[in-house]
Amino acid sequence: MPVTRAKPLDSLYDEVRDYDLVIVPDAPLASGLNRRLDRAHLGIFAITPRRLAAGRRERAEDRSAFLELVTTTDLEWKQAAYAIGNTLQCWEHQGRVDAVLDYDAYADTATETTVEQLSTLDTTSRRLGEYQIDDSKDVAVVGHDQLTTLEQSILPTQYDTFDPFTDAAFDRPPFHIFDSSTAIVDAVLGIVSADNAEDVAVVSDRGSEYATLVPSALEAADIPFIGGPGFADEQHHRGFVQFLRAATRGTETRVKTIRSVLSSLGIAVDVEHDDKRLQDVDADSLTWFQEFSALIGETTFAGALTAYERQAGISLDAFRDELEALGIATDYVIRQGIDRLEYYLQSYEVPVDREHEGVLLADAKSAAYVDRPVVFYLGLDEAWTHSPPRRPWVDRDAEFTRNLTQFQLLLQNGVEQYYLVQDTIGGSPATPCLYFEDLLDDDFERFSDLDTVTHGRTFSATQDGFEKESLDVSPTQIDTVSQSSLSTYVNSPRDYLFSRLVDGPDKDYFKEGNLFHDFAEFYVNHPDLIDEETIEDLVDVMLEEAESFVRRVDRPTRRTKYRIGLETIVELLDERTPEGDDLLTPNSGWGQNFFAAHFDRDVDSPFTERWFENEDLGLKGKIDLVHGPTHLLDYKSGSRKRASRVVKNSALDPPSDTPNFQALLYLAHRRSERPGERLQFTFFHFLETLDDVVAGEADLDETLTTVEYHPTQFEEHARSRATFEKLRDDGAKNCQKTLSKIEYTDYQAAFESVPLPATRDSDELIDSEFGQAMQTRLQECVGEYKYVSSGCKQLLRQLARVRSQNYFEEDLDAFETFVTERMMELNHRRAGEERFPVNGLAGEPNYRRVDNRDLLLDHD
Numbered sequence: 001m002p003v004t005r006a007k008p009l010d011s012l013y014d015e016v017r018d019y020d021l022v023i024v025p026d027a028p029l030a031s032g033l034n035r036r037l038d039r040a041h042l043g044i045f046a047i048t049p050r051r052l053a054a055g056r057r058e059r060a061e062d063r064s065a066f067l068e069l070v071t072t073t074d075l076e077w078k079q080a081a082y083a084i085g086n087t088l089q090c091w092e093h094q095g096r097v098d099a100v101l102d103y104d105a106y107a108d109t110a111t112e113t114t115v116e117q118l119s120t121l122d123t124t125s126r127r128l129g130e131y132q133i134d135d136s137k138d139v140a141v142v143g144h145d146q147l148t149t150l151e152q153s154i155l156p157t158q159y160d161t162f163d164p165f166t167d168a169a170f171d172r173p174p175f176h177i178f179d180s181s182t183a184i185v186d187a188v189l190g191i192v193s194a195d196n197a198e199d200v201a202v203v204s205d206r207g208s209e210y211a212t213l214v215p216s217a218l219e220a221a222d223i224p225f226i227g228g229p230g231f232a233d234e235q236h237h238r239g240f241v242q243f244l245r246a247a248t249r250g251t252e253t254r255v256k257t258i259r260s261v262l263s264s265l266g267i268a269v270d271v272e273h274d275d276k277r278l279q280d281v282d283a284d285s286l287t288w289f290q291e292f293s294a295l296i297g298e299t300t301f302a303g304a305l306t307a308y309e310r311q312a313g314i315s316l317d318a319f320r321d322e323l324e325a326l327g328i329a330t331d332y333v334i335r336q337g338i339d340r341l342e343y344y345l346q347s348y349e350v351p352v353d354r355e356h357e358g359v360l361l362a363d364a365k366s367a368a369y370v371d372r373p374v375v376f377y378l379g380l381d382e383a384w385t386h387s388p389p390r391r392p393w394v395d396r397d398a399e400f401t402r403n404l405t406q407f408q409l410l411l412q413n414g415v416e417q418y419y420l421v422q423d424t425i426g427g428s429p430a431t432p433c434l435y436f437e438d439l440l441d442d443d444f445e446r447f448s449d450l451d452t453v454t455h456g457r458t459f460s461a462t463q464d465g466f467e468k469e470s471l472d473v474s475p476t477q478i479d480t481v482s483q484s485s486l487s488t489y490v491n492s493p494r495d496y497l498f499s500r501l502v503d504g505p506d507k508d509y510f511k512e513g514n515l516f517h518d519f520a521e522f523y524v525n526h527p528d529l530i531d532e533e534t535i536e537d538l539v540d541v542m543l544e545e546a547e548s549f550v551r552r553v554d555r556p557t558r559r560t561k562y563r564i565g566l567e568t569i570v571e572l573l574d575e576r577t578p579e580g581d582d583l584l585t586p587n588s589g590w591g592q593n594f595f596a597a598h599f600d601r602d603v604d605s606p607f608t609e610r611w612f613e614n615e616d617l618g619l620k621g622k623i624d625l626v627h628g629p630t631h632l633l634d635y636k637s638g639s640r641k642r643a644s645r646v647v648k649n650s651a652l653d654p655p656s657d658t659p660n661f662q663a664l665l666y667l668a669h670r671r672s673e674r675p676g677e678r679l680q681f682t683f684f685h686f687l688e689t690l691d692d693v694v695a696g697e698a699d700l701d702e703t704l705t706t707v708e709y710h711p712t713q714f715e716e717h718a719r720s721r722a723t724f725e726k727l728r729d730d731g732a733k734n735c736q737k738t739l740s741k742i743e744y745t746d747y748q749a750a751f752e753s754v755p756l757p758a759t760r761d762s763d764e765l766i767d768s769e770f771g772q773a774m775q776t777r778l779q780e781c782v783g784e785y786k787y788v789s790s791g792c793k794q795l796l797r798q799l800a801r802v803r804s805q806n807y808f809e810e811d812l813d814a815f816e817t818f819v820t821e822r823m824m825e826l827n828h829r830r831a832g833e834e835r836f837p838v839n840g841l842a843g844e845p846n847y848r849r850v851d852n853r854d855l856l857l858d859h860d
Helices: 009-016 025-033 049-053 062-071 078-096 107-121 124-130 183-187 209-221 235-247 255-264 282-295 299-310 317-325 335-349 398-409 483-491 495-499 508-525 530-546 552-575 594-599 643-649 661-672 691-695 714-717 723-730 733-739 746-755 762-767 767-781 788-804 811-828
Strands: 004-006 021-023 138-143 160-162 165-170 177-179 200-204 358-363 372-377 416-424 450-456 606-612 618-629 631-636 677-687 704-710 807-808
Touching: 004 183, 004 398, 009 025, 009 138, 009 160, 049 124, 062 078, 062 107, 062 317, 062 398, 078 107, 078 124, 078 335, 107 124, 138 733, 177 183, 183 209, 183 416, 200 209, 209 358, 235 255, 235 282, 235 299, 235 335, 299 317, 317 335, 358 483, 483 495, 483 661, 483 723, 483 811, 495 811, 508 530, 508 552, 508 594, 508 606, 508 618, 508 631, 530 552, 530 594, 552 691, 594 788, 606 661, 618 661, 631 661, 643 704, 643 788, 661 677, 661 807, 661 811, 704 811, 714 723, 714 746, 714 788, 723 733, 723 746, 723 788, 733 788, 762 767, 762 788, 767 788, 788 807
Parallel strands: 021 138, 138 160, 177 416, 177 450, 200 358, 200 372, 372 416, 631 677, 704 807
Antiparallel strands: 004 165, 606 618, 618 631, 677 704
16 A cells, blocks of 8 residues: 555645534644634634543653552552553553453452552543543544544544545655764754754654754754653763662772763773772772762662762752652662662653754654654654554554554655665664555565665764864884784774773783783792792782782682792793893883882892893884793793794784784894894793693693794705604604605705795695695605605695794794884874774784774774
């Protein structure tokens, strides 16, 4: 069926103008007809049944009934709300207050109590049931089928009915498709102004984002409006409930979880405290809230509201009135009480004083008529579809027809209608309102399947943007980069930029990691001061230092973690004592050691915490431990990674999606100091064997991952006699058997015939021209036996394994070139000659490794 054309209000008025009384189903329709009244008329002309029965003082009877029941009966709040909703709804559809008791599934004690109370309360439904229009009046009824059974009960014996529709079809305007809800709001603001506000209405679903975006945008543009957010949507009304929630969360509350509440109260807390427990943060700005939270169990709702008002510098008299009406003003604040208060605010519309001029903001599910010349319809998606009550007293087919009729009328308001929609929301197609399936002849699944006009991004002309001030300042040149900054930059240059501009919170793993590092440095300097008893004492000290991050329930687990971590560090340093006779750099003294301060001792070992800045290579960093002249070691509290994973994460072309250049960077620096030497870099994951230690099965080797640098090209290493002999002595079984039957010159000849490909993938190496040449050579020397073919594959896999677990001369050369290119690129962007892009060298960043996700705009 097509959309049926609605009668214009002027035409409808002409049909009913001579009647004494006109009954309509919709208050805006009554107002529209009354505004057109052009003759002297005694009393009411057009009105809804409810307003007629209530004497124009229609109240929200569900809310008033709820307030009555929760203050005069023993019913629980949700129980009362459920019974009230069922009783009023059944009354509406069946015409009797006690009709709900005819249904056994709903005829319980709570419902009986509710029916008894509603029978005596002065509600609009009760007045409807008692009211009857005088038969002497000449009555017209517009949209008779839109009236409920209770509303129809007031009609006289004789009356005339008028259909709000014509026999013609409505020529629907096209849908205007926008990229986002913000773009839709900007489009509305591009047309609406303070001068034409009285001519405009905006219709949207009250539960959608438009319900908050549109009022905020109009308010920012100084455009008056009627309607908008309700009592529960007011900033400080929501803020007070959140304030109570925050104050009753308990001692484990993290600052970040209540930051919005603190901000609304003007309480500023440094971002470094975000992950700390509220009660353990020593900040003057938090003292008031900490003290209030400690006494919340002895505070009434009214007292809490007074405290909130005083701190926020506002007055919330209307909210205090609601607390009084609910009978909880003098109740002590407990979580169950907060739950009930929040339930009430979410369930019932509390009356608020409204402006009576400006843009009319209408709810898509409440009204059928919006008497404005220009009407914007925002969204028109499945949220506009009514959900018929699933109750036995409701005729679902009749209810659907009633809602479909209302929807058709709503779509045609105004002289000009604009349907503003999104074709996709969150990457998925937006589903048009389900009523369109009955009203449109076209087959469609999304708005773009219909008659549409697509719009690009629009920007509100009312916004001036941020003020800009030119500064005559030359950008500083960055000469060195750390491994963490380089990894962040490679993943996302924009994230790197914000990481230098925006402070981040302290983290428990940072605090704990620093404590473990400080202990390791201290132990190298003063091993004689540490024994089993001392370690137990230091565990207590560490736990106290990290207290603000650790929940009380987690402290026994953390104690075990700290003790095993310290013992594992001691075990490694005792078994593998650092040695060497040179310093990488003078001891910089750049940081304070926690345990050195605790024991009042110095730490000045030439092996620990060595800071370097290598401007020739553009590298800087801090070496945890110089384990030997050619061996560096780094402490890690995270999970262990294999050497192949370390090498893979430091790939350059293309970079890994988990870039980490620490080993490569430190080895490049060390190579500049000890050229031509074989170097090692070891990651010591001192918590890797935590579970094994508890089970008594720990192996220190399981905590270590070592990658080596060989001061030669990989091809030279692979073709060397040393590699040949190692493969022949230590290779897989068929590899050893095959190589034992040839000479080194035979092995070497394969490298001279075809170049070795630059790959770490064993399958690629086997399938390469070199792999085929090696197999041909071995078969020529030994014979075409199965074990020769198998042995060749084992040989090639071993070469690929060595390539994937170590660094060679070409790797460090390429890395140094890579760093130089990144430094030039970075300084170019810092100078403002190019934006810092969101995407890194590998394309879209790995968002799991991004620290400033909220600041990175997609597709930018």
